[in-house]
Amino acid sequence: xxxxxxxxxxxxxxxxxxxxxxxxxxxxxxxxxxxxxxxxxxxxxxxxxxxxxxxxxxxxxxxxxxxxxxxxxxxxxxxxxxxxxxxxxxxxxxxxxxxxxxxxxxxxxxxxxxxxxxxxxxxxxxxxxxxxxxxxxxxxxxxxxxxxxxxxxxxxxxxxxxxxxxxxxxxxxxxxxxxxxxxxxxxxxxxxxxxxxxxxxxxxxxxxxxxxxxxxxxxxxxxxxxxxxxxxxxxxxxxxxxxxxxxxxxxxxxxxxxxxxxxxxxxxxxxxxxxxxxxxxxxxxxxxxxxxxxxxxxxxxxxxxxxxxxxxxxxxxxxxxxxxxxxxxxxxxxxxxxxxxxxxxxxxxxx
Ligand SMILES: NC(=O)c1ccc[n+]([C@@H]2O[C@H](COP(=O)([O-])OP(=O)(O)OC[C@H]3O[C@@H](n4cnc5c(N)ncnc54)[C@H](OP(=O)(O)O)[C@@H]3O)[C@@H](O)[C@H]2O)c1
Numbered sequence: 001x002x003x004x005x006x007x008x009x010x011x012x013x014x015x016x017x018x019x020x021x022x023x024x025x026x027x028x029x030x031x032x033x034x035x036x037x038x039x040x041x042x043x044x045x046x047x048x049x050x051x052x053x054x055x056x057x058x059x060x061x062x063x064x065x066x067x068x069x070x071x072x073x074x075x076x077x078x079x080x081x082x083x084x085x086x087x088x089x090x091x092x093x094x095x096x097x098x099x100x101x102x103x104x105x106x107x108x109x110x111x112x113x114x115x116x117x118x119x120x121x122x123x124x125x126x127x128x129x130x131x132x133x134x135x136x137x138x139x140x141x142x143x144x145x146x147x148x149x150x151x152x153x154x155x156x157x158x159x160x161x162x163x164x165x166x167x168x169x170x171x172x173x174x175x176x177x178x179x180x181x182x183x184x185x186x187x188x189x190x191x192x193x194x195x196x197x198x199x200x201x202x203x204x205x206x207x208x209x210x211x212x213x214x215x216x217x218x219x220x221x222x223x224x225x226x227x228x229x230x231x232x233x234x235x236x237x238x239x240x241x242x243x244x245x246x247x248x249x250x251x252x253x254x255x256x257x258x259x260x261x262x263x264x265x266x267x268x269x270x271x272x273x274x275x276x277x278x279x280x281x282x283x284x285x286x287x288x289x290x291x292x293x294x295x296x297x298x299x300x301x302x303x304x305x306x307x308x309x310x311x312x313x314x315x316x317x318x319x320x321x322x323x324x325x326x327x328x329x330x331x332x333x334x335x336x337x338x339x340x341x342x343x344x345x346x347x348x349x350x351x
Contacts, residue, residue: 139171158184167237171344318343
């Protein structure tokens with residue numbers, strides 16, 4: 001019988017560490033033969049990969065919360081796919097899975113051998129494969145635990161609290177804002193452009209959204225207008241000037257969740273720290289970093305809650321699905337830094 005299984009794995013390798021925005025020179029493409037599986041291994045045909053701002057950090061040399069991707073290694077990425085061959089008793093051909101697939105068409109993994117594989121089955125009754133890379137996946141978990149465990153909304157008096165979230169129309173931001181609304185808070189987003197702002201207000205139910213690209217004082221003026229009672233929680237996805245501007249409007253005992261700082265990731269000069277940090281002192285406020293992987297043992301609880309919201313329509317999940325296979329990865333990744341993605345950016349490897 002003729003086999004329909006692929007015999008080669010197309011991969012994107014890190015060729016050189018970038019300075020500033022990644023370019024074509026940072027990547028190489030390679031086709032590697034697929035070897036027979038060893039005992040304990042399984043092979044996943046990757047159907048979609050997650051494009052994450054964190055990838056830019058993984059390309060850098062140096063100490064972080066996770067080791068850098070080595071030169072010549074397959075670029076690290078979260079992904080979803082289907083098991084197409086298995087010599088592992090826990091996985092059967094046809095199982096839908098997610099994990100740290102890498103930017104490649106086929107992922108061969110031995111869960112008992114490989115560290116940091118993140119392999120797990122996904123239940124497609126709870127969400128589509130791309131929703132498993134969004135609300136039910138890493139960005140959704142970041143939103144959930146960043147808000148609930150670090151932002152610490154006052155759930156006994158939620159209507160008295162105002163949350164501001166930047167990157168509001170992106171993967172993490174869309175879920176932070178929707179979850180905060182579901183918990184009863186006033187929610188104000190910050191995003192680039194009228195279309196994104198309209199969407200988070202009209203479709204997601206945020207109370208307001210500030211277009212930070214509308215002018216040099218847009219954020220300051222917008223916060224004044226839309227946060228008349230000040231800011232109790234700021235969920236920061238972007239850092240830089242926007243962080244400083246929000247710090248100027250925080251309330252006593254405010255919580256600033258340092259989730260990310262995408263405005264700084266391609267800097268060729270030192271990262272811009274907050275100039276207004278003394279606002280933390282004056283307001284007895286707290287600024288705390290978070291890394292989603294610390295909450296892995298509780299993901300199942302967040303998934304169960306958010307899958308319920310997806311099912312009953314109280315939460316929306318917008319993915320921006322790019323096509324072109326792994327060869328389109330370099331150009332697609334850079335959309336995160338130009339703001340061209342609208343919703344969670346995913347690269348489909350199908351078709
Ligand atoms: N700590 C963790 O464990 C963790 C986990 C996941 C993600 N994160 C962080 O969360 C943040 C959001 O990630 P995501 O996956 O949800 O990405 P995303 O928001 O879906 O995409 C990135 C967005 O950032 C905005 N952006 C780009 N450059 C900007 C700039 N200079 N100033 C302001 N906004 C800019 C763009 O939106 P606009 O069009 O609105 O500008 C772009 O669409 C990132 O900082 C990421 O590193 C952290």
